[in-house]
Amino acid sequence: MNRTMLITGASGGIxxxxxxxxAANGFSLxxxxxxxxxxxxxxxxxxxxxxxxxxxxxxxxxxxxxxxRMAARKRNPRYxxxxxxxxxxxxxxxxxxx
Numbered sequence: 378m379n380r381t382m383l384i385t386g387a388s389g390g391i392x393x394x395x396x397x398x399x400a401a402n403g404f405s406l407x408x409x410x411x412x413x414x415x416x417x418x419x420x421x422x423x424x425x426x427x428x429x430x431x432x433x434x435x436x437x438x439x440x441x442x443x444x445x446r447m448a449a450r451k452r453n454p455r456y457x458x459x460x461x462x463x464x465x466x467x468x469x470x471x472x473x474x475x
Contacts, residue, residue, distance in 0.1 A: 380403065380404045380405065381404060381405040381406070381407060382395075382399045382404045382405075382406055382407070383406075383407040383409065384396050384399065384406060384407070384408055384409065385409045385410070385436075385438055386409075386410055387406075387408035387409060387410050387416065387419065388408075388410035388411070388412045388415035388416055388419065389410075389415070392410065393419065396408055396419065396423060396431075397423065400423040400426070400427040400429050400431070401427055403427075403429065404429065405429050405430045405431070405432075406420075406423065406429060406430070406431040406432070407431075407432045407433075407434060408420060408431055408432070408433050408434065409433075409434040409435075409436050409438070409447065410435070410436070411435065411436070411437045412435075413433065413435040416433040416434075416435065417433060419431075420432075420433050434447060
C-alpha cells in the first residue's frame with residue numbers, strides 16, 4: 378500500500394522531525410515550506426536515507442493565494458484519493474480563501 382503524508386513547515390523544527398519519522402516508517406512525502414533550497418536538500422536526504430519518494434511544494438501558507446494554490450492541487454488526477462483528502466484538509470484548516 379502506498380502511504381503518502383503531506384507535511385507543512387517541513388524545512389525545519391517540528392515539520393522536519395515529522396518528515397523524518399514518516400520517512401523512517403515508509404511514507405512517501407509531500408513536503409511544503411517557503412524555502413525551496415532547504416526542501417530540495419531535505420527531500421534528497423530522506424530519499425537517499427530511507428528509499429522513499431518525496432515531492433516538494435514551495436508555499437507560504439500564511440498567504441491566502443498560496444493556500445488556494447496548494448488546495449487546487451487536489452484537482453490533479455496524479456494524486457490518490459487519500460492524498461486529495463489531506464490536501465483538502467489544508468484548505469479546511471485555513472479556510473476557503475480563494
